[in-house]
Amino acid sequence: MAMDSDFSLPQAERSARQAAGHWILARAGKRVLRPGGLRLTVRMLHAAHIQGKSVVEFAPGLGRTAKLIVSSGVGTYTAVEQDPAAAKRVESIVAACRGKVIRAKAQESGLPDACADVVVGEAMLTMQGEKTKEQIVSEAYRLLKPGGCYALHELALTPEEIDPEFAADLRRQLAETIRVNARPLTAREWGALLENAGFIVDWHAAAPMALLSVKRNIADEGILGVLKIMRNLLRDRELRARVLQMRALFRRYRRSLEGIAIVARKPQE
């Protein structure tokens, strides 16, 4: 089986100043790249009842959730990932379980109608503009069989009554620091996005946005993973500066951001 180190990381050719925040965290050694952490992912997959089902995962990134999905006895697994280096890694993780990876944008997956019982997507809708968010949610709806469900895990703004000017400024700072067009929504706005596409929200849960807290990293990456991250950061000044900048922003806005997971159902016809 191929080792993690056998693959180059996405955006490896970019300097630590330029690369997108999630690939900076991957360069530092992180493998769990979603805001509510692995525990929220596990709760979401449990609520989506994936055992024995045909599962499509949008944007698997480094394949941490892909590993969880294929090891929980699903019927079939297909990923849709736009980044070639990430897609190659995920292929190596799911190949043993006859999983497939399609290199495409989630909004144009090329997969047939009603091919999935469950569509999963984490930390990928937040980074899209309004129109692309709608296109991706519609694509999930098209891929699902009636009664199937869409499980997503994204970044939410909180509370619901957040001041619009404050929220706009927070989005601007996130985009500037992460170098990704991060556009989180409130829980009600995420629900409305799904309902406007025809989904019924069945379940949701939240967890603190603690992507860069030590406690969360011990839970998500393990002690050895955290030691590896610390070693990588000590060795690379530019990488350390980017990670510390992101950490400072996440800490400053910890009361206004959270990880949200939702399971939404496509109604029976």
Ligand SMILES: C[S@@+](CC[C@H](N)C(=O)[O-])C[C@H]1O[C@@H](n2cnc3c(N)ncnc32)[C@H](O)[C@@H]1O
């Ligand atoms: C923050 S990472 C999250 C990776 C993984 N889902 C996780 O939670 O650890 C974002 C991922 O979304 C992928 N991505 C972003 N937009 C996409 C799109 N429109 N279609 C497919 N993949 C996309 C990126 O290539 C990257 O792998």
